Amino acid sequence: MSNLKLLAQSLGLSITTVSRALDGYSDVAPATRERVQAAARAMNYRPNPAARSLRRRKAEAVAVTLPTEPGRFGPPIFLNMLSACGQRLAEEGLDLMLLPTAGRSGEMDTYRRLLDGRRADAVIVVRTRLEDERVAFLKERGIPFVTHGRTARCDEHAFIDGDGEAGFQDAARQLAAAGHRRIAHIAAPQDLTFAHLRRKGWLAALDEVGSSDRLEYTAPPTEAGGYEAAQWLLQQSAPPTALLCATDSMAIGALSALKERGFTAGREIAVIGHDNLPSAAFTDPPLSSMEIAAPDVGRQLAEMLIARLGGREARELQTILPVRQVPRATHGPAN
Amino acid sequence: MSNLKLLAQSLGLSITTVSRALDGYSDVAPATRERVQAAARAMNYRPNPAARSLRRRKAEAVAVTLPTEPGRFGPPIFLNMLSACGQRLAEEGLDLMLLPTAGRSGEMDTYRRLLDGRRADAVIVVRTRLEDERVAFLKERGIPFVTHGRTARCDEHAFIDGDGEAGFQDAARQLAAAGHRRIAHIAAPQDLTFAHLRRKGWLAALDEVGSSDRLEYTAPPTEAGGYEAAQWLLQQSAPPTALLCATDSMAIGALSALKERGFTAGREIAVIGHDNLPSAAFTDPPLSSMEIAAPDVGRQLAEMLIARLGGREARELQTILPVRQVPRATHGPAN
DNA sequence: TTGACTTCCCAAAACGTTTTGGAGATCTAC
DNA sequence: GTAGATCTCCAAAACGTTTTGGGAAGTCAA
Numbered sequence: 001m002s003n004l005k006l007l008a009q010s011l012g013l014s015i016t017t018v019s020r021a022l023d024g025y026s027d028v029a030p031a032t033r034e035r036v037q038a039a040a041r042a043m044n045y046r047p048n049p050a051a052r053s054l055r056r057r058k059a060e061a062v063a064v065t066l067p068t069e070p071g072r073f074g075p076p077i078f079l080n081m082l083s084a085c086g087q088r089l090a091e092e093g094l095d096l097m098l099l100p101t102a103g104r105s106g107e108m109d110t111y112r113r114l115l116d117g118r119r120a121d122a123v124i125v126v127r128t129r130l131e132d133e134r135v136a137f138l139k140e141r142g143i144p145f146v147t148h149g150r151t152a153r154c155d156e157h158a159f160i161d162g163d164g165e166a167g168f169q170d171a172a173r174q175l176a177a178a179g180h181r182r183i184a185h186i187a188a189p190q191d192l193t194f195a196h197l198r199r200k201g202w203l204a205a206l207d208e209v210g211s212s213d214r215l216e217y218t219a220p221p222t223e224a225g226g227y228e229a230a231q232w233l234l235q236q237s238a239p240p241t242a243l244l245c246a247t248d249s250m251a252i253g254a255l256s257a258l259k260e261r262g263f264t265a266g267r268e269i270a271v272i273g274h275d276n277l278p279s280a281a282f283t284d285p286p287l288s289s290m291e292i293a294a295p296d297v298g299r300q301l302a303e304m305l306i307a308r309l310g311g312r313e314a315r316e317l318q319t320i321l322p323v324r325q326v327p328r329a330t331h332g333p334a335n
Numbered sequence: 336m337s338n339l340k341l342l343a344q345s346l347g348l349s350i351t352t353v354s355r356a357l358d359g360y361s362d363v364a365p366a367t368r369e370r371v372q373a374a375a376r377a378m379n380y381r382p383n384p385a386a387r388s389l390r391r392r393k394a395e396a397v398a399v400t401l402p403t404e405p406g407r408f409g410p411p412i413f414l415n416m417l418s419a420c421g422q423r424l425a426e427e428g429l430d431l432m433l434l435p436t437a438g439r440s441g442e443m444d445t446y447r448r449l450l451d452g453r454r455a456d457a458v459i460v461v462r463t464r465l466e467d468e469r470v471a472f473l474k475e476r477g478i479p480f481v482t483h484g485r486t487a488r489c490d491e492h493a494f495i496d497g498d499g500e501a502g503f504q505d506a507a508r509q510l511a512a513a514g515h516r517r518i519a520h521i522a523a524p525q526d527l528t529f530a531h532l533r534r535k536g537w538l539a540a541l542d543e544v545g546s547s548d549r550l551e552y553t554a555p556p557t558e559a560g561g562y563e564a565a566q567w568l569l570q571q572s573a574p575p576t577a578l579l580c581a582t583d584s585m586a587i588g589a590l591s592a593l594k595e596r597g598f599t600a601g602r603e604i605a606v607i608g609h610d611n612l613p614s615a616a617f618t619d620p621p622l623s624s625m626e627i628a629a630p631d632v633g634r635q636l637a638e639m640l641i642a643r644l645g646g647r648e649a650r651e652l653q654t655i656l657p658v659r660q661v662p663r664a665t666h667g668p669a670n
Numbered sequence: 671t672t673g674a675c676t677t678c679c680c681a682a683a684a685c686g687t688t689t690t691g692g693a694g695a696t697c698t699a700c
Numbered sequence: 701g702t703a704g705a706t707c708t709c710c711a712a713a714a715c716g717t718t719t720t721g722g723g724a725a726g727t728c729a730a
Contacts, residue, residue, distance in 0.1 A: 001451055001453070003715095003716055003717085004716065004717070005716075013679080013680090014679070014680045014681075015680085015681095015716090015717085015718095016679075016680055016681080016682095016718085016719085017678085017679055017680070019717070019718065019719090020679090020718090020719095023718085027677075027678065027679080028677095028678070028679075029677075029678060029679085032678080032679085044447075044451055046448065046451040046452040047452070047716080047717070048389070048452070048453065048715085048716050048717070049394075049452055049453070049454055050385050050386075050388040050389040050394070050453075050715080050716080050717090051385075051389050051685090051715070051716035051717040051718090052716080052717055052718080053385040053685095053717090054383070054385040054386050054389050054685050054686065054687085054715090054716080054717070054718095055684075055685050055716080055717045055718045055719085056685085056717080056718070057685070059384075059385070061432075066414070066418050066421075068415070068418045068419070068422065078414055079401070079413055079414045079417075080403070082414075082433060083401050083403045083433070083435040084403070084435070086401075086433045086434070086435045087403065087435040087437060090434070090435070090445075095432050095454065096432065096433045096434075096435075097396075097430050097431065097432055097433070098417060098418070098421045098431040098432070098433050099421070099425070099431075100418040100419070100421040100422040100425070100431075102422060110425075112379075113381065116336055116379055116381040117381040117382070117383070117384055118336070118383065118384070118385075119384055119430065222613065223613055223614050223616065223617040224616075227617065249613070249614070252614050252617050253617050255617070255619070256617040256618075256619065256621075259619050278557065278558055278584070279558050279584070279587050279614060281558065281559075282558040282562065282587050282588050282590070282591040283591075283618075283619075284590070284591065284594050284618075284619050286591075338685095338686055338687085339686065339687065340686075348709080348710090349709070349710045349711075350686090350687085350688095350710085350711095351688085351689085351709075351710055351711080351712095352708085352709055352710070354687070354688065354689090355688090355689095355709090358688085362707075362708065362709080363707095363708070363709075364707075364708060364709085367708080367709085382686080382687070383685085383686050383687070385685080385686080385687090386685070386686035386687040386688090386715090387686080387687055387688080388687090388715095389685090389686080389687070389688095389715050389716065389717085390686080390687045390688045390689085390714075390715050391687080391688070391715085392715070
């Protein structure tokens with residue numbers, strides 16, 4: 001549209017001065033600065049982002065890579081988080097790029113292209129795994145990044161995560177206190193960090209209350225996975241009286257399996273999930289769940305990214321958010 | 336990392352020739368071309384995107400703006416669609432930018448910034464409204480764009496959409512054929528095009544079968560909205576025997592309301608939704624729904640964008656995808 | 671008056687591509 | 701042999717910023 005040259009000409013100034021005036025340098029007279037700013041507004045001048053990032057050698061953009069496994073992608077609220085994150089980044093003049101990666105093999109290719117091409121100044125990594133090659137790669141290259149979820153070596157990088165371990169420990173403890181003795185866990189694949197930690201919390205609570213049963217079944221983190229898991233668990237010789245599910249999606253599948261076998265969740269068998277999906281309040285019976293007790297994970301994520309880009313140490317940017325129980329109707333006592 | 340200058344030096348060629356060799360121009364000798372390409376691979380050269388787009392005067396990026404209304408954002412599968420779209424765009428060297436817009440007022444600001452700054456060559460508009468100022472703005476500016484969903488004047492722009500009207504007409508017709516006489520509609524706000532069209536399909540079917548009842552209730556397209564709508568409809572003096580819901584989320588809320596009043600969906604009262612959410616198969620009873628009968632809306636969206644950027648006329652890029660019924664257990668006959 | 675300091679401004683050189691407008695060979699046809 | 705065609709290649713000029721390294725006035729102290 002309009003550029004510095006035009007702006008400078010129309011003001012009878014040099015490009016340099018106009019540029020510096022807009023950037024608020026101190027070596028331009030206040031009067032001139034205001035004149036320039038007014039003119040810029042009038043011509044609604046916007047710096048050309050390509051030219052700017054060419055010169056500054058920065059992309060002024062953050063990328064988030066989306067592992068597009070066959071099937072669904074993560075919890076449905078995920079887009080909301082990204083959206084909140086993008087909103088905060090935009091305030092800082094940073095674009096948010098969506099980088100879908102096809103399958104786990106293409107993932108690293110995408111990363112290489114991304115970084116060789118300097119298309120982003122920083123990266124958001126989601127769906128972290130305990131041993132995450134993406135994280136290793138980014139650390140080796142020295143690119144700032146923040147992960148959504150922890151890894152085995154997360155003491156060495158910035159991350160934000162909910163305290164799923166404590167959440168599951170709490171939940172299992174409460175179930176035990178309510179008289180449950182066989183508290184089963186419906187687990188998600190254990191290479192995913194969140195799944196690992198939630199299981200760990202469950203185990204810790206079992207240790208705590210001295211229960212020796214270790215009923216569990218691992219399945220994909222979907223409704224179908226939860227259904228399959230519940231089916232299997234219920235046909236054991238000593239079936240569980242409570243199902244602690246890695247995600248609400250799985251819990252919803254489990255509810256369906258219970259119903260099919262004539263059980264009422266919350267009476268014969270307790271069910272608890274995690275994520276507090278919008279639909280959790282509307283299952284039958286309404287699903288007891290838990291959720292991260294912060295309204296703005298996306299924004300916090302952006303904040304950490306910005307801090308990291310500003311040079312803050314990764315060690316100072318490690319947030320574990322508390323998880324709050326959302327009791328509804330399915331966590332009832334053992335009968 | 337490495338640039339044309341280095342590459343040219345190491346090959347004893349000029350920058351021009353290297354550039355043209357990589358772009359496959361015909362005025363460079365085949366032997367040279369291959370030598371250059373090999374060297375580029377070896378040094379894993381990637382053109383600097385900022386420099387390229389500065390010179391080409393193109394952003395090599397597509398933006399999608401996300402209206403972040405308070406609360407949830409659209410159907411949960413949405414991110415999957417974007418992901419598929421981004422994947423196809425990446426093959427074409429186009430980045431996908433996420434542009435969250437805060438509230439309906441900030442929306443146009445975001446658009447102006449986006450386009451004044453030439454940050455994107457094309458735009459994806461989602462959650463279209465019947466009278467959509469975003470569309471008007473883009474058309475006025477002459478920026479290529481594709482909408483996901485129709486508008487009142489969609490004959491003048493590229494769009495992709497499911498045939499919700501036919502889907503709802505089918506569904507209502509089938510309900511009538513099964514003996515239902517009071518088929519109510521749980522509508523989403525009518526400024527949203529998809530909501531308008533689905534309602535229209537419902538009305539058409541009622542006309543067709545000569546039903547004069549026009550039971551309906553409009554609410555936000557969420558579980559809570561569906562719950563509220565069902566509550567209201569069921570306490571009318573002549574309550575409906577079937578609930579045709581604008582979305583599965585609403586249908587899930589409606590199911591919950593039915594249960595609360597002691598009804599079994601699919602027996603006393605039929606319920607049908609739209610979207611075929613992953614959880615629809617696991618509600619109690621499993622929710623009858625419908626869905627777009629195409630596996631790759633996201634990819635098709637990308638394809639249209641690419642065609643549009645390639646100069647194809649908007650008129651030739653208007654896709655209405657058929658909607659397929661997904662009968663489960665809640666569309667049962669009137670008793 | 672002079673020299674040192676400020677204050678305000680600017681010309682020119684980057685950043686890494688693409689594109690324009692040839693230039694020097696080599697070949698073809700007469 | 702020579703005029704033109706044809707093949708290869710290249711120097712230089714963009715694209716629109718930011719940044720470097722001053723320079724020309726004006727101010728102040730001696």
